[in-house]
Amino acid sequence: MTMRMTTPLPHGGRLVERVVTDPVLAKKLAKGCPVYDIKPTVNEKGVPVRNVYREIMSICYGFFSPVEGPMGSAELERVLNERRLLNDWIFPFPLLFDLSQEDYKKLGVGPGDRLLLRLKGKPFAVLDISEVFVVDDREAMAHRIFGTPENNPEVVKEPFDKKHPGWVIYKCHNPVMLAGKYTIINPPTFKPPFDRFWLPPRQSRAEYAKRGWRTVINHQTRNVPHVGHEFLMKNAAYTGDIEPCNGIQVNAIIGVKRRGDYPDEAILEGHEAVNKGGYIKPERHIVTFTLWDMRYGNPLESMLHGIVRQNMGCTHHMFGRDHAAVGEYYDMYATQILWDKGIPSFGFPKSVCEVPYGLQIRPQNMAEFWYCPKCNEIAYSGSCGHSKEKQKFSGSFIRGMVAEGIYPPGVIFRPEVYEVVVKWWKKFNYPFCNEAYVKRVEEELEINLPDLDV
Amino acid sequence: MAKKFAVLLDDKRFSSVKGSGLEDKIDFLFGGALKAFIMDISEDEAKKIMNTFDTARVDSRGYITDTPIAFNRVLFEEIAKAKSLGGEVIGAVLKREKEIKDMAAKESDFLPAPEI
Structure with a gap:
């Protein structure tokens, strides 16, 4: 039995790199x-x-x-x-x-x-x-x-x-x-702040090798992290091989936003604030992004996430309920079903890790974290026996609190994270993506192109 | 199915309901870090709210969320006026639909950032 995991090969066996720099x-x-x-x-x-x-x-x-x-x-x-x-x-x-x-x-x-x-x-x-x-x-x-x-x-x-x-x-x-x-x-x-979070697969693999990260678990995000997200990251990272995962990679999906989402800049810097504040130390936590106009395809989106993060060199991927979902089109556990036993009608009679030409990245299917007043702590729903007393981290509830200008308690948002939200709120005159933000992003994009006379 | 609605209470709102008899109805959330009135919303009222405000949705807790900020503010005003969390409060709020929508239209372009 091999006890230690190694960095998986890229999906398909080799990394595609089609960028001419000369x-x-x-x-x-x-x-x-x-x-x-x-x-x-x-x-x-x-x-x-x-x-x-x-x-x-x-x-x-x-x-x-x-x-x-x-x-x-x-x-x-x-x-x-x-x-x-x-x-x-x-x-x-x-x-x-x-x-x-x-x-x-x-x-x-x-x-x-x-x-x-x-x-x-x-x-x-x-x-x-x-x-x-x-x-x-x-x-x-x-x-x-x-x-x-x-x-x-x-x-x-x-x-x-x-x-x-x-x-x-x-x-x-x-x-x-x-x-x-x-x-x-x-x-x-890339324009700031995107430039400091751009770590495409060749570089991410090199970075994790340099850091001595044999095992890396990915956290998918399109949100500013609340404390429930932080606990998900910390606890999911207990998986690994002979020890918890060496590294936690946050990979934000950056693309066309929906009204009511947080601005991209706040999402990236909000996650960075988690490590800058020491809630997960920077030696174990890194924030990155992928450009993609999210399709909100729940199980299908999770497969793409698995591919991207395997290509980036991650060994594990955490998946929660309603992964990359919007509305109630899919079963709330569709992603976990795909990674656990497969979805035959989508072509997968077994987990996407167990079919030929499938993925090597390992899923870590997680339930949820809530605040339990009886345990007096943030508890894992799979462990806490006080489901009646639970107080859930609801993203929309927290957005409502932010919009009303109510200072969120540290048990919901770390102060450093909230400071990032307010920083970009002042810049855009709004805490979330509104029509003006969406329009500006799509006009200006995240990048600049150098002159090239052809 | 009946839903719930959380009306958050910051220090200003909390002090304005002191002595109104509503203090006993305050829920202390997240270890006492947040104070709120948790209202029960009947199925009919929930439908009316959802139909009137197209951003409104029901979250995974069964709470109505994503209503305009103006709605939340007016809801608190009506609670404070009626000194009640009863169904009549929602009726009074819905009567102010136009006013809420006008304020919501302005708030979709600009919301003042808090000084922290």
Whole structure:
């Protein structure tokens, strides 16, 4: 028996890295290419719901290894039917490069062509096109992606509709799909505070090796951490091999926000405040992020999270109730079901760790933490026998308290974390994402691009 | 199913209900770190609140949350006026729907940050 775990291989066996840092080579790659300016995907009201630049970044820096570019028609079908890539490795979502018919006609490109993708008016990446195809019924595609109560009765409770942000993203894709491989030719720089949390897989693996972290457990977040989150991190990290996990990685998903979410800046710095305040010492805790417009696909999203964090070098991933969920479309334990016994209708008769070409990262399925007035402590629901007396950490309750300007007690928010919330509240004149924030983020994005004359 | 609603009490609200007879109805949460009135909301009232304010939702505890801040403020005012946590308070709040929505529209653009 091997007692000590080792860093898992990347999903698919090797890290994808498709970033050119040599400007001479970049210019050579872009020379003479037709040009397309990346546009956000917008919903029926014209509000941005996705920007494909985030997918290009996550693919080219290896977060989504082994995917190298937008999927072709056969791969799309396989992902929809079996949640697998053509090379057999499991993958939950279609990743597509979509164009309107008008833009496609203007470009006049086809298989074998290279397209220069510009972002914010500057060269960003190239797409080597291998196929062009059309998806006429994107609403049907969206239903196939997320499932239906009829086809996926194990976990889907309600039909998906326009209230579900991930379903809307796919429904609002343009009809023409270009498949192929992306290469970033002009690596962007991140604006503060994002710059100090950017740790793509190659670097994260090197960092954890440098820190001597053999085992690392990931905490998924899209929230400023309250004390319940902190206890989840601390306690889930007791798993490991012969000792608790050496490191705790917080990986925030940064992308299009929903009204009422906390601003991205507050999420990242809020988690950092947990280690700066010593509640989990910085030697054991690191804050990072992945660019992705969240699909809120609960079990499917958790599979993507597993892939990203395995690629980053994590050995474990904590999963709670309602993981990456919105509304009541999925069973609240759908993610834990996927990682425990599998979801046959999604193509997994066993856990995604136990199927061929599956994941190596180990799940740590957790119940919840609450405040117990009888135990007089923050208690684990699996241990505490006072469920009648429990006082739950409800994110929406805490948001309400923040919005009313009530100073949250330390048992709910660490003062250092609340200071971060207020810092960004003053900057944006609002504690949460409102229309102005969402609009500004999607106009300005998280990055700047250097000049590159091609 | 009936729901609940937590009306948080900061120091200002707490002192304003002193002597009103409502002190006995205060719940002390999180080891006494938070004070609140926990109201029982009938199914009918819950439906009316949810239908009137589209951001409102029921959280995993069975509490109505995400109502406009103006709603929470008006709810406290009506509690203090009626010296009661009874159903009539919700009725009085819903009568002020327009006023709440007007205030909520302003609050969606700007909320003053607290000085800490």
